[in-house]
Amino acid sequence: MNISQYIKKIKLLFYIGITLALATAVLGFFSIINQIYLWISLVVLIIILGILFVKLNTSIVRLQQSVLNSQVNQKQTEQSLASRDQKIQELVALNYAMNKAILYARVSKKGAIISLSERFAKLLNIEHDYERKNLIDLINLNEVQKNRLLSLITQSSGSVFNEEFELKTNIGQKIWLDISILTIFKESGNSERLVLCSDISKRKEAQIEIERLNAYRYKEKEELQKSNASQIVEAQEEERKRIAKEIHDSIGQMLTALKFNIESINLENTEKASQKIEGLKQLSKNLIQGTRIATFNLTPPELKDYGIGIALDKMAKELSKLTGKNILFENKSNFEQRFDSLVETNLYRVTQEAVNNAIKYANSNYILITINHSNSLLSITIEDNGIGFDINTIPSKPNNNAKGGMGLFFMKERMNYINGRIFINSIPNEGSRIILNYTIL
Structure with missing residues (x-):
């Protein structure tokens, strides 16, 4: 019975009550004796009708609120069902994507297959009838790798294990899989293993x-x-x-x-x-x-006693006296720092080789040796006004001493040995310039 039918019945009772009251009043007019009874009956009837009217209004309000609540609940239920359907569709899509794109398997704690993604099954060439078979037996691994993978699956510490394995596909192709194994604990107390794989062959x-x-x-x-x-x-x-x-x-x-x-x-x-x-x-x-x-x-004694600056100054003066050439030395930055004997010896020998080359082969009568330095770099420059040479004609690695370039080759080797750098610039008939750079630690 709906609300409108219930209201109609209440109204019918109300009208019947009024009719009875009127009938009683008419009969009372015919009897004076019943006049007092008539008024009492009218009062009682009015009270009863008032109570019935109040209850009727209360019931109507309650019924209307119930209808509103029912409508709200129905709307919430419909929304909940729609949300559940959407989540189910998303889960179905996700499960489809995982089957198509991800290499994964659910296995028991002993390696028996519970479920397998479509792509993984296709890779292993076991697209049908693989349930309850052991995953270890279906993956084409060597015995050592099989035992290793089985030991990772059977461990139940709850940690995530990760390792790389090389296997052969059904067509004989070698591929590499990065396999991660995760333990999943169920409410029943049993546990399963989730085996996730990624192809890392490339x-x-x-x-x-x-x-x-x-x-x-x-x-x-x-x-x-x-x-x-x-x-x-x-x-x-x-x-x-x-x-x-x-x-x-x-x-x-x-x-x-x-x-x-x-x-x-x-x-x-x-x-x-x-x-x-x-x-x-x-x-x-x-x-x-x-x-x-x-x-x-x-080896000059000045190098051991006083360092590279004093030794080069001494070398310039002695060679100038011995050869009659104008060989000068200039310490522009007043460099006096000492290095390891190996570094100083190699810097001295490379400078000496450059000066000797200028004396012997360049026919120069003016040679300038310059030292300059900053907080992080020492630079030694050897310049001459000789005949110069074409750098492109000097082999980077001489085959023998007769073909030339041996001196330059060993100058480079000495600088490499102390982690230094050498720059050689020469133009035929315009002289040469050699720069030695060493990083100050």
């Missing part, structure tokens, strides 16, 4: 290629170092031969000449003896000069 191929290139570069660098070491040994041998040749050709010959001249002096012939003695004085002078040149090319 990344592994790139990594293997990088390792191959690094190994090739390492081997190439090792061979280069061996070659450089061989060149250094050859250069050291050539330097020994050069020193021996200088001693033999200059000092040795002068000593021999000195011996013969002394032996040929005839004291009875005073005039000739006097001439020979003068010749012996000049020969002795040349011998002293040759000895100083030979010994000066060895």
Whole structure:
């Protein structure tokens, strides 16, 4: 029964009550005895009708509120059902996407398959009848990897395990999978394993290629170092031969000449003896000069005692005296800092090689050695006004000493050895400039 029918029945009762009251009043008019009863009945009837009217209004209000609440509940229920349907559709779409795009499997704590994504099943070539089979048996791994994967699945610590595995597909293609294993605990107390995989074959191929290139570069660098070491040994041998040749050709010959001249002096012939003695004085002078040149090319004591600045100044002055060339030194920034002996020795030798090249091959009569430095960099510059050379004609790695470039090659090697840098600039007929830079730590 709806609200309108209920209201109609209440109104009907109300009208019946009024009719009875009127009827009672009419009968009362015919009887004076019943007049008092009539008024009492009317009062009682009015009270009853008032109570019925109040209750009627209250019931109507309650019924209207109930209807409103019912409508609100119905609307909320409809919204809840719509939201649930939407979530179900989203879950269905997500499950479809996971099956199509993600490699995953749900397995028991012993590895038995509970569910498998479509893509994973296709990769393993087991698209049908794989339920309750062991995942380890279906993945084409070697025995060591199978045992390792099984041990990861059977562990139940609740942690996430992650490892990389190489397997073969059904067509014999090798691929790499990054496999993560997550333990899922159910309300019943049992546990399952969620196996998530990602194909990292391209990344592994790139990594293997990088390792191959690094190994090739390492081997190439090792061979280069061996070659450089061989060149250094050859250069050291050539330097020994050069020193021996200088001693033999200059000092040795002068000593021999000195011996013969002394032996040929005839004291009875005073005039000739006097001439020979003068010749012996000049020969002795040349011998002293040759000895100083030979010994000066060895390690100078100034380098060990005072450092690179004083040693280069001494070298410029001595070479200027010995060769007659105008060799100058300028310490523009008053550099006095000391370095490790290995660093100072290599800086000195490279500068010495540059000056010797300018003296021997450049035909220069003016050579300037300059030192300058900042808080982080020491710079040594060697400039000359000689004939210069074409840098492009000098091989970066000389095959032998006869083809030239050996001095420049070892200048570069020495600077590399101390983590320094060398810059060579030369123009034919316009001189050369060599800059040595060393980082101050």
